[in-house]
Amino acid sequence: MRADPMNGRVFDISRGCVDDGPGLRTTVFFKGCKLDCPWCHNPEGKSFRPEIAFDRGACIGCGECEKACPRDRSPDEWIAGWRAGCKACGKCAEICPSGARRLVGREMSVDELLAELASDLDFFSGTGGGVTFSGGEPLAQPEFLFACAGKLHKIGVHLAVETSGYWPMKYIDKICELFDLVLFDFKQLDPSKCKKFLGVSVREACRNLKCLVEAGMAVEVRITLIPGFNDSSADLAAMAKFLSGQARRPPVRLQAFHRLAASKQDLFARPYPYASFQPVSEKRLAEAALFFS
Secondary structure (H helix, E strand, O other), rough: OOOOOEEEEEEEEEEEEEEOOOOOOEEEEEEEOOOOOOOOOOHHHHOOOEEEEEEEHHHHOOOOOHEEEEOOOOOHHHHOOOOOOOOOHHHHHHHOOOOOOEOOEEEEEHHHHHHHHHHHHHHHHHHOOOEEEEEEOOOHHHHHHHHHHOOOOOOOOOOEEEOOOOOOHHHHHHHHHOOOOOEEEEOOHHHHHHHHEEEHOOOOHHHHHHHHHHOOOOOEEEEEOOOOOOOOHHHHHHHHHHHHOOOOOOOOEEEEOHHHHHHHHHHHHHOOOOOOOOOOOHHHHHHHHHHHH
16 A cells, blocks of 8 residues: 655654543654643653654763764764754664663654554454544644544544644534544633743633534543642632533543653753642642532
């Protein structure tokens, strides 16, 4: 079969997931997102471009990465700052004997991705699971997403998509046609906080959530409690009121902020702004859940 010429960018494929929809699932993480949430637990999914993750603790200092790099750099320049001018071609990751260097983000055609998922099909049918597209933001690569989902939909695979809701309304019909479940990461209702923390208006996400519910789409709203962003009583009450006002109130799943992404800041040589924030306690999560009961 001729390979599909349409390519997308993926940074991870995780199997045996239990929190991304019903049953045991394979989650495909798309690279790239229009938002820049400072607490993001997948910061490697923000950029659309490939990146090199470097685990300094695993490096054995063999120098093979320097030899493999196609750039003309002196040893001193390499040591001082190998990331400067790096285009993430992946040559250093391919040759690294200790796995200290890893290419994050690869181009895949629709058929290449489906070939990787083919071995999971029997697994899905036996557990009631399926494929979940996450990210990043899957709908930031709509053509690739819909092409992949279309082929899986035809063979009866249960499909879910996790999204922040920031995308053109014209995608509504296609989402309803191809997907069985939308995991909607609802952030905040306060316009000023959305603009300050996310850099976007709240209107687009609210509109798309409302349209999905009205279209009869199965939606699970997910709210991650973020300290200082959406965890106040006023914030929670406003979100609960908005959801209760929908034509059909969607189920809500509250999730606690954690700072596990802080472990990734050294891998990509960029700071994680929420590294010093305390994780949300189970007690606070339970208190917040009362607003949505």
